Amino acid sequence: MKKIILLGYMGCGKSTIAHKLSEKTTIPFLDLDQYIEEKANLTIKELFEKHGEIYFRKLEHEAFVSLLEQKETIILGLGGGTPCYANNHELLQRPDVVSIYLKASVTTLFERLSRNKSKRPLIANLNDTELNEFIAKHLFDRSYYYNQAQYKVTVDDKTVAETVESIVALLT
Numbered sequence: 108m109k110k111i112i113l114l115g116y117m118g119c120g121k122s123t124i125a126h127k128l129s130e131k132t133t134i135p136f137l138d139l140d141q142y143i144e145e146k147a148n149l150t151i152k153e154l155f156e157k158h159g160e161i162y163f164r165k166l167e168h169e170a171f172v173s174l175l176e177q178k179e180t181i182i183l184g185l186g187g188g189t190p191c192y193a194n195n196h197e198l199l200q201r202p203d204v205v206s207i208y209l210k211a212s213v214t215t216l217f218e219r220l221s222r223n224k225s226k227r228p229l230i231a232n233l234n235d236t237e238l239n240e241f242i243a244k245h246l247f248d249r250s251y252y253y254n255q256a257q258y259k260v261t262v263d264d265k266t267v268a269e270t271v272e273s274i275v276a277l278l279t
Contacts, residue, residue, distance in 0.1 A: 110175055111278070112199060114185045114253060115209035116246055117227060118219040120262055120270065121184040124209060127271045129182050132278070136182040139189060143170050151186075152228055168193035175201065187245075190252040199255050207274060208256035213243045215263045 111134065113121045122138060129136035140151050143166055147154055154163045167189055174183055175198060190196040199206035211219075217239050224230050230238055260273045 109180055110201075110204050111180075111182045111274075112185060112204055112206040112256075113182065113209055114190050114199070114206065114256055115187070115262075116211060116216055116242070116249065116253075117187040117229075118216045119209040119211040120219075120267065121209055123267055124262075124270050124274070125182050125184045127267050128274055131271055131275060132182075134180050134182050136184065137174065138184045139167065139170060139174070140186045142174065143167060146170065164188075164192040168195060171195055171198065175204065188249070190255065191249050196252045196255040199257065204257075205278065206256040206258070207277065208253045208259045209270070210253070210259050210261045210263075212263050213239065213246060216242045216246070 111128075113125050113128075115121055125136045125138070128134070143154070143163075144150055147166060149157065151163070154166065167186065171185070171189060174181070185195075190199065198204065217235075220227065220230060220242065221235060221238060224233070224238070230241060233241055258277050260270060260277070262270050265273070
């Protein structure tokens, strides 16, 4: 059974699009970060604070592999950094995986993230200039890993429904 993997930078719409895609296809959706939080009984923030990033990335990799090994077809939303660590980007090429990079421009990401910075600890204290630079640098650093996805769907200037339709077209 295929695993449909959605990846991309924070604010690109992974969770929102995955939920709508799940409704349209009746394929269950799992968020990797939520899965890790449930297994560890700690929030991602608490995992980072108590154990550090290396520990978190190890847990994240193990959870990702574990979900890929399950027999059921699922839609899996990755964390923004997941493809960039522990050779996770190589897992996007598996024959039982359909990986889709939800590609958003710096402008789109800035508009989305600046509206709800307080919910995201990494960017909560950045001013607009710092936020724009932060997004641009991260996108540049992560682009190699994101581009390992089998498909790219641009989300700029598209509604959620239009993006979901683009993904459904790839799956059929």
